Amino acid sequence: MDLVDRHMQPRVEDALGWARVVMLHGARQSGKTTLARAVVESRGGTYISLDDEAQRSLAEADPITYLVSQRHPLAVDEVQLGGDRLIRAVKQLVDAERTPGRFLLTGSTDFLTVPNISESLAGRVQVFRLSPLSEAELAGTRPTEIDQWFEGAPRLAPVTPIDRDEYLARLCRGGYPEAAGLDSSARRRWFRSYIDTVVQRDIAALADIRKTATLPALLQWTAGLTSSQINLSDAARKLQTSRPAITSYFEWLHTVFLVHELPAWTRSLTSRPARRPKYHLTDSGLAASLLGADPDSLAPPTATATGPLLETFAANEISRQLSASDRHVRLSHYRDSHDREIDLILESDDGGVVAVEIKATRSPTSDQIHRLAWLRDKLNAVAPGSFRAGVLLHTGEQSGRIGERLYLRPINCLWAQ
Secondary structure: OOOOOOOOHHHHHHHHOOOOEEEEEOOOOOOHHHHHHHHHHHOOOEEEEOOOHHHHHHHHHOHHHHHHOOOOOEEEEOHHHHHHHHHHHHHHHHHHOOOOOOEEEEEOOOOOOOOOOOOOOOOOEEEEEOOOOOHHHHHOOOOOHHHHHHHOOOOOOOOOOOOHHHHHHHHHHOOOHHHHOOOHHHHHHHHHHHHHHHHHHHHHHHOOOOOOOHHHHHHHHHHOOOOEEOOHHHHHHHHOOOHHHHHHHHHHHHHOOOEEEEOEOOOOOOOOEOOOOEEEEOOHHHHHHHOOOOHHHHOOOOOOOHHHHHHHHHHHHHHHHHHOOOOOEEEEEEEEOOOOEEEEEEEEOOOOEEEEEEOOOOOOOHHHHHHHHHHHHHHHHHOOOOEEEEEEEEOOOOOEEEEOOEEEEEHHHHOOO
16 A cells, blocks of 8 residues: 555654654554654664564674664664663663664564563653554544544534445454555455464564463454453453463563553542453454454444444544644543443543543434433532543434533544545
């Protein structure tokens, strides 16, 4: 597919102007290499990849000499493969010379949780997470919908409607750049190869995991529960593996950015909130592939996977847009002892709250927004002014205000211009 402008690029370039080290991590094949190469080459710098065994051997043998011999700014791709010694060499160099923008590091594992890297570069590094392509990036738009929600007065701009089948096609396609342009058959093969690569190259190379075959099975089990709370004891029983082993394997799925956690959200509300986090696979196309789902199988009203996959699709779009935004927002979910659930809670640093429900229906009703109204009223009582908007996203065409600070919006308002 054609090169797509990444919304993260201006933030990375800005950080190189003041931070000594910039870290860009995210799932393998999410576009980190393309972005890192473009940024450093535009500045007359150098790009190297530690996926190249020859380069990795040179870096491991004498990391200081290797790093200073390159033209800066220097992009080091898949830096986790160089291990703690290479990171410590970066620290030594940037401590000796405090010039900003010397290193742009990328990695396919969470830089802060890889066990063989003990040095966090705290105070020296600005960390960004690059996800697969958002729908807004694919559309070439920079929508302001989420900002309007926080401003408390969405303009409710009309959007060109797309039908439910188009939503299903988009969620099955996902956002991985290499997979986005493939037909459905080739995309399924690509995802199978992708999972094998992540398990064998990224996880097995860094973790002491003896039953690597359990990881794809665990990921498939998780895909079947995407957008849900997860009980790992159930996974251990189903996969006939010990609970401690399953817990460790699941943490590795986090580390390589295949699973995204939404913590439980609470304020001083009257009902006891659930404490368990909720999980999404970080790409709806990957989740659909693992489940053997395609747009045709998801189209019938009786298809049970459609709702959870569509929720994952929309939640990922919101998360991807926020990661490239200057607005710092925490994402979580809400569920209490009365089984009141809200799919997404967005909370900004100033305490502003936006609540989002995601429905696969083309005909939303006022009854489907009652949980948002309940939360609005509760927050009005305990933290007046903090509830900015409640939004019901759906696959139909309806758009408008349906109550005080409550709105109906088509899902594609997130990327339509």
